[in-house]
Amino acid sequence: MLSPQVVIIGAGAAGLMCAMTAAARGRRVLLLDHANKAGKKILMSGGGRCNFTNMYCEPGNFLSHNPHFCKSALARFTQWDFIALVAKHGVPYHEKKLGQLFCDNKSSDILGMLLDECQQAGVDLRLDTSVSAIERAGSGYRLTTSLGAIACESLVIATGGLSIPTLGASGFGYQVARQFGHELLPTRAGLVPFTLTDPQLKTLCTELSGTSVEDCRVSCNGQSFLENILFTHRGLSGPAILQISSYWQPGDTVSIDLLPHVDLPEWLLEQQRERPNSELKTLMGEIFTKKMAGLLAEHWFASKPMKQYTPAELKAIAERLSDWQLVPAGTEGYRTAEVTLGGVDTREVSSKTMESLKSPGLYFVGEVLDVTGHLGGFNFQWAWASGYAAAQYV
Ligand code: FAD
Incomplete structure (x- = not known):
């Protein structure tokens, strides 16, 4: 023995x-x-x-x-x-x-x-x-x-x-x-990608699959992380999403600020003043990829020339981009979780x-x-x- x-x-x-x-x-x-x-x-x-x-x-x-x-x-x-x-x-x-x-x-x-x-x-x-x-x-x-x-x-x-x-x-x-x-x-x-089942969200993620957005602020339950997010066929991944997944419980809402370093209300007003004939999706294409700007315009707000937006519409756009609220359907589970x-x-x-x-x-x-x-x-x-x-x- x-x-x-x-x-x-x-x-x-x-x-x-x-x-x-x-x-x-x-x-x-x-x-x-x-x-x-x-x-x-x-x-x-x-x-x-x-x-x-x-x-x-x-x-x-x-x-x-x-x-x-x-x-x-x-x-x-x-x-x-x-x-x-x-x-x-x-x-x-x-x-x-x-x-x-x-x-x-x-x-x-x-x-x-x-x-x-x-x-x-x-x-x-x-x-x-x-x-x-x-x-x-x-x-x-x-x-x-x-x-x-x-x-x-x-x-x-x-x-x-x-x-x-x-x-x-x-x-x-x-x-x-x-x-x-x-x-x-x-x-x-923990440290696991989110899955989404809401049809509109799922379509957005599938169409953007492989696109990452740098330095987003992702928050849930009083915690937040400033890192990249990644769209996937099944939902959302990337370092900021993996980090917040450890603090997420089923049913919780996750908030994503896609542009934490930009004062969005101010930026939108400035664009309206200085480029009144430019379409919103063209301007957003200068910040995100063109594809992402086009899809956000399609899914989230009708794109039109900046001069046509009312102040209330611009406020709603700023809120959507800085506080995108979503409830994940779940996570990919132990199959892909790091911990x-x-x-x-x-x-x-x-x-x-x-x-x-x-x-x-x-x-x-x-x-x-x-x-x-x-x-x-x-x-x-x-x-x-x-x-x-x-x-x-x-
Ligand atoms: P493990 O490293 O999982 O080791 C457990 C061992 O026990 C295994 O060898 C297993 O075969 C053995 N075992 C299990 N059951 C039995 C049994 N019944 N009988 C005999 N043996 C058994 N962390 C970081 O800090 N940095 C990273 O870059 C990083 N990348 C990761 C990437 C992936 C894909 C994954 C899955 C995890 C990653 N992690 C990373 C997390 C990190 O790997 C773990 O937290 C760490 O390995 C835990 O160490 P451990 O020794 O406790 O367990």
Whole structure:
């Protein structure tokens, strides 16, 4: 029977960080994954270039029912610690925007770095391994796995959330949490595109599919993000939409200011004064693409020469462009979501050690916990920080 001191289930971002750090402390670590490859999400991330952290990472970038929980781990393994690791391995990277750090080359640079560290520290990594049962045995745990029975002192659950099942996601971590008496907070897809069913809206989005609009302000439930939006065949996507999706609940209205940097009432009056014979859609074509201006004119307001609009009509146009209100039919769900909101209730986990307050020796790290970052490298920073925190105590 294998008898490591520490078993980590899930060789994703958090599991790899936890394994390499615990093994570097001298712990005998077995890292298991049911997939045929470690870190599949790392490989897919950031469009293949892994947005591995964010220079401006702070607790305010995370959603959780317990917003204080993430603070301690984030402070003990910061974005600068991860950047130092990346630099030590000579992985070239750059800031894309808003503090988001991406690999110059490929995400496999980050995965390779983590696997290298695991190997150097002596982590025993076993892929294609399933775990069918876990039970308490003395002060530790006994696992029934496809490798046979395994006993350990500390068991770390690093199995992530539910997003993208084809990349190995499973609800396993939630089952284990429930088995050992933990409360689960309802899970839902986050950082995910919206779908629309309203026929008029859907037609507009389909016709504009592939068009993006820069720097829109998208707001919902008191939160707002200033970023690009993207029209898709099914609805709306793009960074600002993905960000707000984490704050959206079914039935909520989302407001989009398509031109937050323009004083629209003033701009429309100015155009009316200075270009009275120009059609509205021609003028809007100077701001948006011609196609978008034409479609907005078709769907939202009859286009005519500027001099023909009444002040009330101009006011309504300004309002429509700066406060486009829509109620998404839903989201694309876990199939395309980058993250899972909710999960293991952090009120029953130590924020210092990530250890269960219900079952000693059991730890939860990464996305399986009810901690979800904004888009921009924050989710990986949580995986690194929580994995590192647990590794000090396993
Ligand atoms: P994961 O990385 O999901 O790892 C969980 C591991 O557990 C997997 O290897 C899985 O195979 C394994 N596992 C699951 N169930 C079992 C089981 N029953 N038995 C054994 N093993 C199991 N975040 C960023 O910060 N920057 C980005 O650029 C970014 N891009 C993303 C792009 C995509 C397409 C997606 C889906 C997500 C992206 N994210 C990004 C989010 C980020 O990938 C996750 O938040 C992060 O990987 C979570 O780390 P984790 O270790 O908790 O879980």
